[in-house]
Structures are given as C-alpha cells and as structure tokens.
Amino acid sequence: MNKIIGRSIGETSLTKIDFVSKEMPKVGEYVSIEYDEKKILGMIESLIRGNVAINKDIFDPKTITKIKNLEGNDYYIKGSVKVLGDIEDNLKIPKTPAPPGSLIKTASSDDLKKLFQTPKSLKLGTLISQDDIEVKVDLEKMFSRHLAILAMTGAGKSNTVSVVVDEILSYSGCVVIFDMHSEYNINFKNGESKIIKPEINPIYMTLSEIKQLAHISSSAYIQERYLNEAYRLAKDELKEGSTKNQNFIKMMKNYLNSWESGEKLFRGKEVKETKQIVDVLNKLGDLNARYSSILNISAGNILSHFELGKANIIDLGSVDETAAEIIVSHILRNALKNNKEWLKNPESEKLSLTHPVFFVLEEAHILAPKNRNTNCKLWISRIAREGRKFGLGLCLVSQSPKSIDPDSLSQANNMIILRLVEPKDQHHVQSASESLSDDLVKQLPSLNIGEAIILGLMSKIPALVKISEHENKKFGQDLNVIDLWQKKKEEQKQKIKDQNDEFLSLGGDY
Numbered sequence: 411m412n413k414i415i416g417r418s419i420g421e422t423s424l425t426k427i428d429f430v431s432k433e434m435p436k437v438g439e440y441v442s443i444e445y446d447e448k449k450i451l452g453m454i455e456s457l458i459r460g461n462v463a464i465n466k467d468i469f470d471p472k473t474i475t476k477i478k479n480l481e482g483n484d485y486y487i488k489g490s491v492k493v494l495g496d497i498e499d500n501l502k503i504p505k506t507p508a509p510p511g512s513l514i515k516t517a518s519s520d521d522l523k524k525l526f527q528t529p530k531s532l533k534l535g536t537l538i539s540q541d542d543i544e545v546k547v548d549l550e551k552m553f554s555r556h557l558a559i560l561a562m563t564g565a566g567k568s569n570t571v572s573v574v575v576d577e578i579l580s581y582s583g584c585v586v587i588f589d590m591h592s593e594y595n596i597n598f599k600n601g602e603s604k605i606i607k608p609e610i611n612p613i614y615m616t617l618s619e620i621k622q623l624a625h626i627s628s629s630a631y632i633q634e635r636y637l638n639e640a641y642r643l644a645k646d647e648l649k650e651g652s653t654k655n656q657n658f659i660k661m662m663k664n665y666l667n668s669w670e671s672g673e674k675l676f677r678g679k680e681v682k683e684t685k686q687i688v689d690v691l692n693k694l695g696d697l698n699a700r701y702s703s704i705l706n707i708s709a710g711n712i713l714s715h716f717e718l719g720k721a722n723i724i725d726l727g728s729v730d731e732t733a734a735e736i737i738v739s740h741i742l743r744n745a746l747k748n749n750k751e752w753l754k755n756p757e758s759e760k761l762s763l764t765h766p767v768f769f770v771l772e773e774a775h776i777l778a779p780k781n782r783n784t785n786c787k788l789w790i791s792r793i794a795r796e797g798r799k800f801g802l803g804l805c806l807v808s809q810s811p812k813s814i815d816p817d818s819l820s821q822a823n824n825m826i827i828l829r830l831v832e833p834k835d836q837h838h839v840q841s842a843s844e845s846l847s848d849d850l851v852k853q854l855p856s857l858n859i860g861e862a863i864i865l866g867l868m869s870k871i872p873a874l875v876k877i878s879e880h881e882n883k884k885f886g887q888d889l890n891v892i893d894l895w896q897k898k899k900e901e902q903k904q905k906i907k908d909q910n911d912e913f914l915s916l917g918g919d920y
Contacts, residue, residue, distance in 0.1 A: 412515040415441060416487070422507040424493065427452060429514045431487040434459070437853055438874030439539040440517035441491055443508050449498055450508065451517060451525075452491035453872065455849035461485045490849060494871045497521050501870060519543060525870050532577040532868075534570075534826070535877040538861055545875045547868040549581065552824050553768055553803035555867050556794055560811045560839055561828030566860040567807055568593060570826055571770060572880040574805070575721050576600050582719040584765055588738050590773040592727030597882040604720045608729055608737050609706040612658045613648055614744060617641055618785060619736050623701050624693045632686045633693075639677065640665040640690075648707055658705050659698045666691050704733055713744055713762035731776055735786040738777055742769070742789040749800040766801030769793070774806035775813035787815055794821035812838040824866030826877075829857040845872055 416431030427443065435454055443450045461484065463477045491514065495501030522543050531546035557574070561567045572594070575585050579601030587594050595603050612620075617638050626633050640662040647661060668674040670687040681687065716722045724741070726734045748763045756764070771777050771790065778790040793804050794817075806822055808814055812834040819842040827846070830836050836854055840846045845865040850872070853863065864873045
C-alpha cells in the first residue's frame with residue numbers, strides 16, 4: 411500500500427498542486443493523486459517547513475525558546491507537486507484539476523519501474539529519492555535529439571560522460587570524443603579506447619581552415635588571393651602524387667617564393683608588388699612553427715579512423731584552442747558531407763564513414779562560444795539542426811553553460827544537469843529547456859557530486875538521479891597538492907643524502 415504523504419490545499423491547477431504534510435518527503439520524490447477515476451503522477455518540486463507559532467515577526471530568541479518548550483517539534487510541511495500526467499493513459503495531462511483535500515500518496519515502485527524501462531535503453535543511475543529504481547533513458551531519442559551534460563567544475567561531468575559512452579558501446583555504437591584535456595584514455599567495460607592523433611590531411615581541408623591557421627583575415631583579400639593559389643597548386647600536386655616533399659606548408663611556400671622572386675608568373679602575370687606575398691610567407695612561417703604537427707599529408711581522411719564499438723578519442727590536449735577549433739569543425743563538416751552521401755548512395759566509393767556517429771564535445775563553451783563567430787560554432791550548430799537526419803548525434807559538455815551558443819544549446823533536447831551554482835548559468839540553461847521549472851532550478855545548487863536532473867525526450871518524466879560511478883574512472887580528480895609537495899620535499903632530502911653518502915665514500919671530508 412502506498413504511503414500517504416499529505417493532502418492538497420488551496421486552488422489546484424492542471425499542472426501544479428500544493429499540499430501540506432506532517433512528515434517530511436523528499437524533493438524529487440514521485441507521488442500519485444487519485445480522483446475522477448484517474449491516477450495522476452506528480453513530482454515534488456519544492457518543500458518548506460514551518461511552525462505557526464514561530465513566525466518571522468518574532469525577534470526575541472528567548473520567546474522562540476519558550477514556544478519550543480511548550481510545543482516541542484510541532485511544525486508543518488508545505489510543498490508543491492508538478493503534475494506529470496495520467497499514469498494509466500500514457501502520461502496525458504488531465505483535463506480537470508485535483509479537488510482540494512485530495513490524498514497525496516507515494517508513487518508505487520511498479521509504476522516507476524515501468525516508466526523507466528524502455529527498449530534500447532541506456533542506464534544512467536538510480537533515483538535519488540528511491541535508490542531501488544534504476545533510471546534508464548531512450549538511447550534512440552538521446553542520439554537523434556542530442557544531449558547536453560552541464561555542471562560546475564568537480565560536480566561529475568567526466569564521470570557522467572564515461573557512463574553514457576560505456577552504455578552506447580554496449581550497443582556497438584561509434585562514439586567520437588573531442589578530448590580537450592587528454593583525460594579519456596581509460597578502460598571502458600563495453601569497448602576499447604582508441605586514441606587518434608589530431609592530424610588532418612591538407613587535401614581534405616578548406617581554404618578558410620588554412621586561413622584561420624595562418625591568421626589571415628577576410629579583409630586581407632590580396633593575401634588571401636596568394637594563399638588561395640598556393641594552397642590550390644599544392645593540393646593539386648599532392649593529388650597527382652608527383653611531389654617528393656612531405657611538408658605541405660613548404661610546398662605552398664615554394665610557390666609563393668617563386669612568384670616573389672619572379673621565377674614564375676602568378677596566374678600568367680608578373681608580380682610587381684611583392685609585399686603581400688612576403689606577408690603571407692611570414693604568416694606561413696608562423697603557421698609552420700605552431701601547427702605543422704597537425705598537417706600530415708599521409709594521414710588519410712580522419713573519418714576513416716572512426717571504428718564501431720570503440721570510444722574514438724581525438725586527443726586535443728597537445729594543441730591550442732585555434733587548432734582544436736579547426737580540427738573539430740573539419741571533422742564535423744566532413745562527417746555531415748559524408749553521411750549525406752552515404753544515405754543517398756550507400757555503395758559510393760567516396761565514403762569514409764558508413765554508419766552513425768555520436769560526437770562528444772568537451773569544453774563546448776570554447777568550441778561553440780556565445781559571443782564569437784567561428785567555423786567550429788557554425789558546424790556544431792549545423793550538426794545540432796541537421797545531424798539527426800543523417801545519423802550524427804551530438805553531446806555538448808560544459809562547466810560554463812552561460813558561455814555556450816544559445817542556438818546550439820537549445821537544439822539539445824535532452825539534458826543531464828549536475829550541480830550549478832552560478833545564477834547566469836542556471837538562467838541560460840533554463841532558457842534553453844522547456845522542461846526546467848523555476849522550482850527545479852532552485853534545486854541545482856543543492857545537488858551533491860554525481861547527482862543530476864534528467865530532462866528531455868529521452869525520459870518520459872523528469873528525474874533527480876544519482877549517476878552511476880564509472881568503474882574505471884581515473885580522471886577529473888583534483889591533485890592532492892599537499893602530498894605532492896611533501897613527496898617532492900622528501901625526494902630532495904633523499905637526493906642530498908645520497909650525494910653526501912657518495913662524497914663520503916670517496917674519502918671526502920667536511
């Protein structure tokens with residue numbers, strides 16, 4: 411028999427019911443209300459505790475002590491319930507509100523288990539309020555409608571990502587993680603980690619990507635003209651296979667030097683003003699110093715490295731943000747182009763990918779910034795809008811939601827929100843989600859590490875969940891700096907002692 415929590419009070423609506431109780435339930439706990447031959451499911455979203463006699467107009471602590479001595483722990487509990495729908499009618503919102511005085515009971519475990527059991531599911535953890543209820547979400551809807559994992563630093567984002575990835579691997583899925591901090595080289599229970607170097611074959615790049623690496627602005631149209639021609643000729647040389655030069659940047663510089671010296675004509679004409687060519691040469695020299703490691707003419711198409719059943723990890727920890735943006739936008743652009751061709755012509759020999767891919771973007775606020783336009787942001791937005799039609803899923807991961815492009819974030823129709831304290835972060839997330847109520851937002855600062863609010867199409871109902879701890883989690887931990895200091899100090903002492911012992915063994919004397 412379900413436990414009685416309390417009774418509804420005041421005016422009720424189709425979506426919200428206030429209640430009073432004498433016993434303390436939990437925020438996030440599910441309740442049922444029966445009326446008009448319906449069994450309505452709800453979730454407790456807010457709670458307050460008070461005492462009629464001890465009100466806010468009392469200003470003397472001694473008076474409060476006297477009242478406590480007289481009345482003991484006599485208090486009331488008031489709360490609000492968000493109506494989730496008719497349990498027996500596919501969670502349809504009722505057409506009539508609950509009568510005042512209706513009994514509020516705990517929802518049965520059987521009802522909740524049915525709601526969180528779904529075919530092709532992905533297990534995230536258990537309910538915070540009822541740890542015997544496993545929370546499983548619809549993997550198909552999570553993939554097709556995209557996902558955002560948001561939290562302040564240290565709240566459990568990396569662990570949550572690992573749990574999600576491991577569950578996807580159990581279906582032999584293809585996951586690509588853009589690893590900004592080189593932290594995901596871990597063991598997954600259901601598949602291997604495959605580390606992929608951040609290398610791009612220049613043949614598959616665009617002029618805009620080369621321009622960005624060379625820091626040539628769109629307004630420098632004369633520099634762009636020379637770069638474009640050098641890039642085109644170097645690509646043609648690579649495609650013909652006639653070159654012995656393995657440095658693509660040097661190939662471009664050779665063409666630029668030949669025009670600057672007058673050895674060769676530029677598009678059939680002699681170059682009279684060479685300053686712009688020298689500027690391009692200088693910028694390519696800087697590009698070579700900074701980014702030569704990511705341009706590899708023998709790398710092939712990076713998409714061809716993505717394998718089913720593996721966590722394909724693009725290790726971006728060794729490159730700066732500019733290079734990371736280039737690599738991410740390059741991969742997303744080519745993946746979208748590839749998968750459009752794949753669905754139109756599955757037997758095409760041009761394909762590097764022939765299956766869906768789930769992309770995980772760590773530090774999404776850097777890759778898709780709110781206040782800066784980049785190619786990376788453009789392609790993230792396009793995948794967010796179009797990806798589901800072409801077998802491309804997206805997961806945005808960030809500790810700074812307020813800095814993420816709102817258009818991209820709003821396309822993530824599923825969210826796992828761990829602890830968020832910053833009000834601007836909370837507001838930005840709420841504005842991107844139709845399901846995050848004011849009362850649930852108020853719960854975000856009080857979540858413990860690893861606890862999250864689950865929202866979106868992947869779950870029939872919102873849930874407060876304790877995310878499972880990934881068994882091979884070896885990342886995201888703060889350094890134990892005191893132990894490191896002390897260890898280093900002991901090593902220095904031992905080194906000095908060893909040197910003194912060696913000196914004395916040689917007959918030395920102080």
